[in-house]
Amino acid sequence: xxxxxxxxxxxxxxxxxxxxxxxxxxxxxxxxxxxxxxxxxxxxxxxxxxxxxxxxxxxxxxxxxxxx
Numbered sequence: 001x002x003x004x005x006x007x008x009x010x011x012x013x014x015x016x017x018x019x020x021x022x023x024x025x026x027x028x029x030x031x032x033x034x035x036x037x038x039x040x041x042x043x044x045x046x047x048x049x050x051x052x053x054x055x056x057x058x059x060x061x062x063x064x065x066x067x068x
Contacts (some may be wrong), residue, residue, distance in 0.1 A: 013027055019063035
């Protein structure tokens with residue numbers, strides 16, 4: 001299973017979710033080491049990205065762009 005990481009490792013301070021892919025820092029580490037956890041991690045990401053977007057945050061590739 002391919003990693004959902006898109007190399008935009010910026011995190012929302014309130015939730016800890018990566019703005020690029022939705023993973024938490026500990027999940028990124030587990031992704032590399034524990035293949036059995038990958039389906040559960042991936043399943044949580046769409047709802048997280050949606051929540052970040054509803055909070056008005058740029059996600060995915062758009063999160064790479066800096067404001068200002």
